[in-house]
Amino acid sequence: MPAEVSEGAVHPREVVRLEKVVRQYIVGSAVVRALAGVDLVIHEGEFVAIMGPSGSGKSTLMHILGCLDRPTSGHYILDGVEVERLSDNQLAVIRNQKVGFVFQEFNLLPRETILANVELPMMYAGIPRRERARRARQLLEEMGLGKRLAHRPPELSGGERQRVAIARALANAPAVILADEPTGNLDTNTGAEILRIFEELHRSGRTIVVVTHDPNVARHASRVIRLVDGQIVADEGGAAA
Numbered sequence: 001m002p003a004e005v006s007e008g009a010v011h012p013r014e015v016v017r018l019e020k021v022v023r024q025y026i027v028g029s030a031v032v033r034a035l036a037g038v039d040l041v042i043h044e045g046e047f048v049a050i051m052g053p054s055g056s057g058k059s060t061l062m063h064i065l066g067c068l069d070r071p072t073s074g075h076y077i078l079d080g081v082e083v084e085r086l087s088d089n090q091l092a093v094i095r096n097q098k099v100g101f102v103f104q105e106f107n108l109l110p111r112e113t114i115l116a117n118v119e120l121p122m123m124y125a126g127i128p129r130r131e132r133a134r135r136a137r138q139l140l141e142e143m144g145l146g147k148r149l150a151h152r153p154p155e156l157s158g159g160e161r162q163r164v165a166i167a168r169a170l171a172n173a174p175a176v177i178l179a180d181e182p183t184g185n186l187d188t189n190t191g192a193e194i195l196r197i198f199e200e201l202h203r204s205g206r207t208i209v210v211v212t213h214d215p216n217v218a219r220h221a222s223r224v225i226r227l228v229d230g231q232i233v234a235d236e237g238g239a240a241a
């Protein structure tokens with residue numbers, strides 16, 4: 001792939017570009033500005049932590065990054081795709097192809113085996129049965145769960161469930177992995193184990209955005225963004241864009 005060269009520096013490709021993104025909610029007669037004009041560029045391979053007080057807009061931002069929600073105004077370009085031009089169906093396809101989610105509460109299907117849970121996004125993507133089973137098995141083996149393939153999520157510990165969720169997030173080789181408080185429901189040691197996995201993913205070149213209250217998590221990130229009242233008030237550690 002040809003590298004884009006400017007001013008002597010090599011810039012990896014832009015995975016996320018937000019321009020003047022506003023997300024407001026109308027509640028009765030009040031207008032809540034959950035995001036009040038966010039400009040943000042994230043390049044391939046960055047590990048970004050998003051921090052900020054409760055209600056500052058972190059989850060709202062993640063929902064927009066993950067195409068679960070749309071801006072009220074402004075532009076969002078995800079891996080070269082202008083999200084506002086897409087129909088809801090096209091948006092679902094882009095979400096499936098380009099975004100891997102890891103949630104605080106895991107969001108796995110409790111009655112399905114972990115193998116089936118990891119296969120699911122690949123099923124939606126139309127990947128043939130044998131290929132998706134092979135890939136799901138491989139991802140779960142990489143997460144240290146190769147001996148648990150036939151288990152169901154309720155039979156696993158919190159850390160194991162989160163590793164299943166990470167395997168599922170990786171299934172379609174997404175452009176970006178989004179995690180909202182991925183260690184929020186885990187004890188310190190288990191949380192540290194999950195963090196090591198994110199570090200490993202970062203080292204292997206993945207693009208990761210994590211919302212966290214935990215300074216420990218943020219210390220592992222290559223860039224820390226602080227949100228207050230729906231606006232970015234600090235942005236540290238990233239390569240100058």
Ligand SMILES: Nc1ncnc2c1ncn2[C@@H]1O[C@H](COP(=O)(O)OP(=O)(O)OP(=O)(O)O)[C@@H](O)[C@H]1O
Nearest residue numbers: 025027032033034053054055056057058059060061
């Ligand atoms: N569906 C909604 N309707 C109305 N207001 C909303 C809605 N969702 C979020 N908000 C408001 O938008 C603001 C940002 O919410 P958001 O959930 O993004 O915060 P957060 O930073 O994720 O907080 P926390 O750390 O508590 O998870 C808050 O003031 C919240 O009350």
Ligand SMILES: [Mg+2]
Nearest residue numbers: 058059060180
């Ligand atoms: Mg939140």
